[in-house]
Amino acid sequence: MTWRTVHIKESEYIRLKLDNLEISKQGNIFYIPLSDISVIILEGNHTTITTKLLSRLSKYNILVVICDDRYMPTGMYYSYGNFHRTAKRAQQQAAWEKRLKADIWKQVVKQKIRNQIDFMSSIIKDSERIHIMEEMYRQVRAGDETNREGHAAKLYFNALYGLDFTREKTCIENIAMNFGYSIIRSAMARMAAGQGLLLMLGVFHRNEYNAFNLVDDLMEPFRPLMDHWIHRVVLGKEEYLSYESRLEIIDFMNQPMEYKGKRSTVDQVMQKYVKSFVTAMEEGKVELLHPVSINDLVREN
Template sequence: MGWRIVHIKNGDYLRLRLDNIEITKLSQKVFIPLSDIIMIVMEGNKTSISTKLLSALSKNNIGLVICDDKFLPSGLFLPYGQYHHVSKRVIAQSEWSKSQKDLLWQAIIKQKMVNQLSFARYLGVDQDRIDMMDHLISKLTIGDKTNREGHVAKVYFDSLFGNSFTRDDDILINYAMNFGYSIIRSEIARIIVGNGLVTMLGVFHRNEFNSFNLADDLMEPFRPLMDYWINTLLDEKDTYLSYKIRLKIIDFIDQTIILNGKTVTMDDAMQKFVQSFIVAIDSEDPDLLVKIELNNFIGD
């Protein structure tokens, strides 16, 4: 199983050499075994990649993320049809009932909300706001028809960054979160495809213009963990999303978390979460969903 995320910054040329990626930059060559890699993040405007390498990435279920001029992920290359029973699994996915999806969405979004509450507590947010979030979570219903998730998010972000804060603000913390969330989304999408599902068919997200509805569903519990991770990285001296900060944010995938009493990498936790989701929704039993808990996030 791979474990490494490769970050390419203006590499000259990437190609396949035997079972390795050959990276050529300034006439120097670096070789990385494909078996070590789970994802490649490419940025800059001076990198070329061979079609033979793209084919090898697909066969080895290695995600390729392309970043724009602002260093934010803007494209994702995923494998196609590598799961051995992909048709069977996609047919089952297309037949998930509304009640199945609503039941699992309640369980998924509750994990996110509880993790937001834990992070707010960690930061010492005022008790009245903690109590408000706790009360909103207690009113969560199947399918979250009353949008408790949205209300908790409002209290959460206001508590962390002030009442005037919005996720559209042109500030470093938003750039960092956008970058971090995109890394999570890309990794979850890679795992979804590797398990024979399609990313377009979600349980809650169902935007016809979104190719990653299911990834947007299943990444939710991990968002507050990324918020916590970014909080450990940034300080008052940081004014922009530097190369150093981007590398540290990407390293989130290699951090460790306790899952069912065992210490695993975040990538492994995502694998187990997606696999448990498949079992839980097919069984219509949300208790089978693996618990992703901020309080069990170890990090460096």
């Protein structure tokens, strides 16, 4: 199973060398086996990449994330059509019942709100707000018809960062979250595509201009986990998102986590989560979607 997230900043070129990634930077040459890599993140405007390497990356289902001049992920290259039953899975996905999608979305939203509550509780001793969040958790209905997710998110962020906080505000919290969410969104796209799923067909998100509706559905329970990691390694240490902080955020994918009684990394848990989602949808049993809990992150320090 792949495990490396490779971050490359301002290299001269990257290319294929005997099933290895060859990286040239400042006169030095580095080699990394492709079999070890899950994600490659590229920063800088001058890196040359060969089509031969891109072809081999797709065969290994290695995701490439490209960042803009502000170091924010702005595009991705991922494998397409490598799943052995892609057409059959696409037909199944297009035929998912409305009731089943509503029920699975209820479970996803509840997992997200539960993780928000648990993260809030670990750093804020505001019993009233936590009680309100608990009520919102219990009120989630099929399809989240009353938008408990949106109401909970507003209360959650205001509790963490103040009543004047909005997700549009320019501040280190938002910059770090936007970067972190882009990382888990990119990784989730890789996982879902690897299972032969059509990324534009979501269970809740259905924006006609969004090519990653399903990805945005599946990543929701992982957002509070990223919030926790950002709070731990970035916030309170600097006023801007430095290169070192970006590396810390990316390293979230390598953090140890328990899932189904076994120790994995966040990256591996995301892959297992997608597989449990596929099983739940194929068998029409939402209880087969194994929950993701912030409490399962292994805190080693």
